[in-house]
Amino acid sequence: xxxxxxxxxxxxxxxxxxxxxxxxxxxxxxxxxxxxxxxxxxxxxxxxxxxxxxxxxxxxxxxxxxxxxxxxxxxxxxxxxxxxxxxxxxxxxxxxxxxxxxxxxxxxxxxxxxxxxxxxxxxxxxxxxxxxxxxxxxxxxxxxxxxxxxxxxxxxxxxxxxxxxxxxxxxxxxxxxxxxxxxxxxxxxxxxxxxxxxxxxxxxxxxxxxxxxxxxxxxxxxxxxxxxxxxxxxxxxxxxxxxxxxxxxxxxxxxxxxxxxxxxxxxxxxxxxxxxxxxxxxxxxxxxxxxxxxxxxxxxxxxxxxxxxxxxxxxxxxxxxxxxxxxxxxxxxxxxxxxxxxxxxxxxxxxxxxxxxxxxxxxxxxxxxxxxxxxxxxxxxxxxxxxxxxxxxxxxxxxxxxxxxxxxxxxxxxxxxxxxxxxxx
Amino acid sequence: xxxxxxxxxxxxxxxxxxxxxxxxxxxxxxxxxxxxxxxxxxxxxxxxxxxxxxxxxxxxxxxxxxxxxxxxxxxxxxxxxxxxxxxxxxxxxxxxxxxxxxxxxxxxxxxxxxxxxxxxxxxxxxxxxxxxxxxxxxxxxxxxxxxxxxxxxxxxxxxxxxxxxxxxxxxxxxxxxxxxxxxxxxxxxxxxxxxxxxxxxxxxxxxxxxxxxxxxxxxxxxxxxxxxxxxxxxxxxxxxxxxxxxxxxxxxxxxxxxxxxxxxxxxxxxxxxxxxxx
Numbered sequence: 001x002x003x004x005x006x007x008x009x010x011x012x013x014x015x016x017x018x019x020x021x022x023x024x025x026x027x028x029x030x031x032x033x034x035x036x037x038x039x040x041x042x043x044x045x046x047x048x049x050x051x052x053x054x055x056x057x058x059x060x061x062x063x064x065x066x067x068x069x070x071x072x073x074x075x076x077x078x079x080x081x082x083x084x085x086x087x088x089x090x091x092x093x094x095x096x097x098x099x100x101x102x103x104x105x106x107x108x109x110x111x112x113x114x115x116x117x118x119x120x121x122x123x124x125x126x127x128x129x130x131x132x133x134x135x136x137x138x139x140x141x142x143x144x145x146x147x148x149x150x151x152x153x154x155x156x157x158x159x160x161x162x163x164x165x166x167x168x169x170x171x172x173x174x175x176x177x178x179x180x181x182x183x184x185x186x187x188x189x190x191x192x193x194x195x196x197x198x199x200x201x202x203x204x205x206x207x208x209x210x211x212x213x214x215x216x217x218x219x220x221x222x223x224x225x226x227x228x229x230x231x232x233x234x235x236x237x238x239x240x241x242x243x244x245x246x247x248x249x250x251x252x253x254x255x256x257x258x259x260x261x262x263x264x265x266x267x268x269x270x271x272x273x274x275x276x277x278x279x280x281x282x283x284x285x286x287x288x289x290x291x292x293x294x295x296x297x298x299x300x301x302x303x304x305x306x307x308x309x310x311x312x313x314x315x316x317x318x319x320x321x322x323x324x325x326x327x328x329x330x331x332x333x334x335x336x337x338x339x340x341x342x343x344x345x346x347x348x349x350x351x352x353x354x355x356x357x358x359x360x361x362x363x364x365x366x367x368x369x370x371x372x373x374x375x376x377x378x379x380x381x382x383x384x385x386x387x388x389x390x391x392x393x394x395x396x397x398x399x400x401x402x403x404x405x406x407x408x409x410x411x412x413x414x415x416x417x418x419x420x421x422x423x424x425x
Numbered sequence: 426x427x428x429x430x431x432x433x434x435x436x437x438x439x440x441x442x443x444x445x446x447x448x449x450x451x452x453x454x455x456x457x458x459x460x461x462x463x464x465x466x467x468x469x470x471x472x473x474x475x476x477x478x479x480x481x482x483x484x485x486x487x488x489x490x491x492x493x494x495x496x497x498x499x500x501x502x503x504x505x506x507x508x509x510x511x512x513x514x515x516x517x518x519x520x521x522x523x524x525x526x527x528x529x530x531x532x533x534x535x536x537x538x539x540x541x542x543x544x545x546x547x548x549x550x551x552x553x554x555x556x557x558x559x560x561x562x563x564x565x566x567x568x569x570x571x572x573x574x575x576x577x578x579x580x581x582x583x584x585x586x587x588x589x590x591x592x593x594x595x596x597x598x599x600x601x602x603x604x605x606x607x608x609x610x611x612x613x614x615x616x617x618x619x620x621x622x623x624x625x626x627x628x629x630x631x632x633x634x635x636x637x638x639x640x641x642x643x644x645x646x647x648x649x650x651x652x653x654x655x656x657x658x659x660x661x662x663x664x665x666x667x668x669x670x671x672x673x674x675x676x677x678x679x680x681x682x683x684x685x686x687x688x689x690x691x692x693x694x695x696x697x698x699x700x701x702x703x
Binding site: 020087088089090091092093094095096097098099100101102103104105106108110111114115117119120124127128131132133134136137160183 | 435436438454472538544545
């Protein structure tokens with residue numbers, strides 16, 4: 001009898017859809033806000049009312065099955081619907097359509113340290129956090145020593161958590177979560193925090209979880225982490241499953257620039273005269289000035305943008321953030337080496353080419369976020385992860401190089417070593 | 426363990442049903458309610474000098490101010506008992522009710538991360554502050570005990586009603602809390618309207634004055650406020666100076682249960698949006 005049950009998939013998702021409405025400043029409203037905005041911008045308010053009917057599907061007709069004991073990675077760009085999927089599976093929000101059957105106890109870990117209170121001691125927070133995650137007091141009692149040992153904060157157990165360093169807080173919180181024992185574990189991007197050593201320890205713990213035969217659904221931007229933990233993977237884009245299957249195949253598809261299309265190597269923004277300094281278009285180009293989405297570590301990568309200034313601006317900056325596999329690598333201001341435009345930027349249309357230093361960037365998935373604004377005060381425009389490109393190591397055999405994808409470290413820095421044999425033999 | 430676990434099956438569907446209370450789950454998570462209440466108690470007086478003494482000082486000084494103003498200056502009647510003990514016996518329950526109500530109503534918004542990052546029975550969040558407030562009520566009760574000795578009051582057999590009255594007040598505060606906290610997730614106006622509402626409610630509750638100060642023909646109006654019956658009965662069962670007004674208590678009971686049950690239903694019907702809105 002049990003055997004027949006075991007053949008059923010542990011998670012079964014059928015025609016799952018989730019709709020959100022976008023009148024997005026309606027996240028919450030006070031009466032007075034509605035009134036003042038109606039008085040100030042009567043037209044806009046009318047439009048907003050009409051637009052309330054605008055909706056978008058965060059997930060659209062998603063179907064999949066997960067077998068008992070599988071560890072499945074979930075990847076996709078920001079806004080692909082990964083977190084929404086996890087939130088629905090963990091019953092935090094409800095689907096608009098569809099049905100999910102889960103044949104096992106579910107534990108979810110969407111954030112490390114939910115419910116941690118800074119005034120409470122480490123000991124108190126372990127109990128509280130554990131019970132929020134669905135553990136019974138008896139279970140926590142049993143695992144208490146193990147949790148404390150794993151976190152390494154033994155000495156500070158009776159100190160309020162607000163006196164902890166942020167690293168210690170994360171360690172304690174993760175230790176509680178790592179000792180959850182549900183049959184289905186849903187994990188969202190939580191390992192992105194903490195120092196490298198602790199991350200490694202957590203990965204080990206997650207690996208153990210998988211070996212114990214529990215089912216894990218794991219969302220991450222860090223492809224290498226997905227590769228090392230999961231055998232299967234699903235790729236989401238715009239609320240749909242693009243592909244599901246063996247991890248390397250799916251990851252390859254994710255990394256393939258064709259998957260992104262031209263949308264992600266160039267962009268256009270409609271001009272808005274109310275924005276004093278606005279980027280209108282941009283793209284990523286190669287040495288020969290062609291739009292390109294994939295580069296070698298030793299290739300030149302250039303960014304090209306056009307922006308418009310509506311009125312003379314003092315203290316304005318244009319900047320970009322560059323992220324590798326989701327984590328910030330660097331930030332650059334256009335005023336870094338050019339003080340005169342910080343003092344005054346005259347109206348007009350500007351074109352600029354940014355040549356990224358090279359070789360510097362390790363293989364990985366890179367995104368660029370552009371911002372414009374007044375330094376240290378206002379943001380005019382933020383184009384979040386508007387450009388994506390890949391850097392790969394194609395020109396050299398990768399396995400022996402220090403900056404191969406799998407080696408630790410975040411930048412590729414071919415350093416000259418002057419080596420001499422001085423023994424004279 | 427595994428055999429037991431294989432039987433476990435959970436189906437998630439879009440939520441349409443109004444009455445969809447999973448009792449099994451509430452039972453499974455009951456420890457969490459206790460932990461939530463315990464957390465409230467533990468953090469309430471952290472980083473204060475006099476700590477839990479605040480639970481004594483608040484009703485005590487209110488009683489003194491009320492006595493000076495309403496008894497000395499306004500010559501307020503007090504059912505023939507000394508005004509300090511009269512007002513304190515009402516204040517005790519009132520302060521529990523108003524603190525529980527205001528914390529409960531803000532609880533869902535204040536615990537936004539609990540809504541958007543973990544699953545648990547949402548109903549526990551506005552219930553917890555009403556439970557933890559009982560500790561303050563217990564502490565403040567000690568002053569009443571001292572006053573009763575001082576003024577030579579001996580509670581009669583009706584003291585046995587006290588747990589029931591306190592429990593009803595708990596249900597009432599939770600019930601209104603369910604309504605207001607759910608509304609507050611969408612409309613933060615509640616945050617601003619609530620202190621004002623509680624203040625007004627004090628003046629239509631017999632804390633400062635006895636209920637019979639209002640003429641016979643208008644008294645029913647006063648009893649529309651469920652706290653009227655509760656405060657009257659609370660005072661009468663403790664001091665034994667007048668018989669407990671059972672009709673008033675019954676009216677309160679009906680109103681309380683109506684508010685409590687409708688509150689649960691309202692919270693249950695809106696909770697699916699909480700994580701998207703908060």
